[in-house]
Amino acid sequence: xxxxxxxxxxxxxxxxxxxxxxxxxxxxxxxxxxxxxxxxxxxxxxxxxxxxxxxxxxxxxxxxxxxxxxxxxxxxxxxxxxxxxxxxxxxxxxxxxxxxxxxxxxxxxxxxxxxxxxxxxxxxxxxxxxxxxxxxxxxxxxxxxxxxxxxxxxxxxxxxxxxxxxxxxxxxxxxxxxxxxxxxxxxxxxxxxxxxxxxxxxxxxxxxxxxxxx
Amino acid sequence: xxxxxxxxxxxxxxxxxxxxxxxxxxxxxxxxxxxxxxxxxxxxxxxxxxxxxxxxxxxxxxxxxxxxxxxxxxxxxxxxxxxxxxxxxxxxxxxxxxxxxxxxxxxxxxxxxxxxxxxxx
Numbered sequence: 001x002x003x004x005x006x007x008x009x010x011x012x013x014x015x016x017x018x019x020x021x022x023x024x025x026x027x028x029x030x031x032x033x034x035x036x037x038x039x040x041x042x043x044x045x046x047x048x049x050x051x052x053x054x055x056x057x058x059x060x061x062x063x064x065x066x067x068x069x070x071x072x073x074x075x076x077x078x079x080x081x082x083x084x085x086x087x088x089x090x091x092x093x094x095x096x097x098x099x100x101x102x103x104x105x106x107x108x109x110x111x112x113x114x115x116x117x118x119x120x121x122x123x124x125x126x127x128x129x130x131x132x133x134x135x136x137x138x139x140x141x142x143x144x145x146x147x148x149x150x151x152x153x154x155x156x157x158x159x160x161x162x163x164x165x166x167x168x169x170x171x172x173x174x175x176x177x178x179x180x181x182x183x184x185x186x187x188x189x190x191x192x193x194x195x196x197x198x199x200x201x202x203x204x205x206x207x208x209x210x211x212x213x214x
Numbered sequence: 215x216x217x218x219x220x221x222x223x224x225x226x227x228x229x230x231x232x233x234x235x236x237x238x239x240x241x242x243x244x245x246x247x248x249x250x251x252x253x254x255x256x257x258x259x260x261x262x263x264x265x266x267x268x269x270x271x272x273x274x275x276x277x278x279x280x281x282x283x284x285x286x287x288x289x290x291x292x293x294x295x296x297x298x299x300x301x302x303x304x305x306x307x308x309x310x311x312x313x314x315x316x317x318x319x320x321x322x323x324x325x326x327x328x329x330x331x332x333x334x335x
Contacts, residue, residue: 051315051317053317060234061234061237061238061240063293099219119297
């Protein structure tokens with residue numbers, strides 16, 4: 001979903017399309033991202049509401065198939081925030097663009113691994129191979145087109161204008177707040193699985209005694 | 215800026231990889247509602263492999279949770295072992311155990327083989 005509009009702007013620019021059409025494609029790319037974020041949020045919260053045990057999958061001790069999905073969601077959030085606040089971050093367009101592509105590829109690869117390795121919906125090698133091809137195909141075409149034909153300089157032009165602007169205090173404050181929340185979230189994820197005091201044997205014995213198993 | 219960003223990513227990735235095994239070893243076990251009587255048509259050694267290969271002792275957790283050589287694999291080993299069998303049975307249209315919703319196996323109220331033993335005692 002995200003890769004198809006990402007291909008279009010490059011093709012549009014390279015073949016002399018009107019800038020207004022390019023803007024619409026970029027808006028489409030942005031809006032599809034919001035839709036994906038909403039779906040990811042519903043997926044995570046919905047599963048926890050339906051089945052509270054799935055909160056175990058948000059811990060750092062979760063299996064890689066689930067941890068990859070958590071990391072992918074965080075990366076997707078970073079991509080979105082860094083795009084919305086590109087001017088405030090005061091990063092060169094080229095550097096931002098490279099990070100945007102790199103993080104997008106990482107998010108898609110991690111999400112694909114999550115779907116394939118979780119094994120809930122794809123249980124044969126053929127299905128897995130077809131799925132990976134469907135996901136990787138548009139991404140590779142998009143990446144190939146950008147390398148072969150070069151990318152739009154629209155963002156670079158915008159960046160030149162934005163670089164002269166000073167960071168508005170309210171938006172700068174929001175950015176710092178979001179960054180702080182991100183750091184706190186990572187600390188929470190790490191600390192969440194830190195065991196209680198005592199040896200592991202004691203804890204297992206207490207656990208069993210509380211549940212009356214032995 | 216560029217070096218700082220790359221260094222930040224490297225630190226987070228390394229911290230995750232290095233710290234994760236410790237967390238996995240220390241993670242608390244979820245309760246499992248395993249009904250032994252529902253599994254008596256299976257060959258005993260399919261689960262109790264230590265009866266024939268002399269690789270373990272006592273309960274499953276004695277090795278699979280506490281032995282460092284297999285403790286980090288407990289999640290995929292147990293889940294693949296139970297779920298694969300349940301999925302195969304469901305695919306054949308036979309009565310099968312749960313394989314999708316976590317709480318169907320991981321719940322406090324379910325009868326476990328150990329609970330049955332206590333009830334009989």
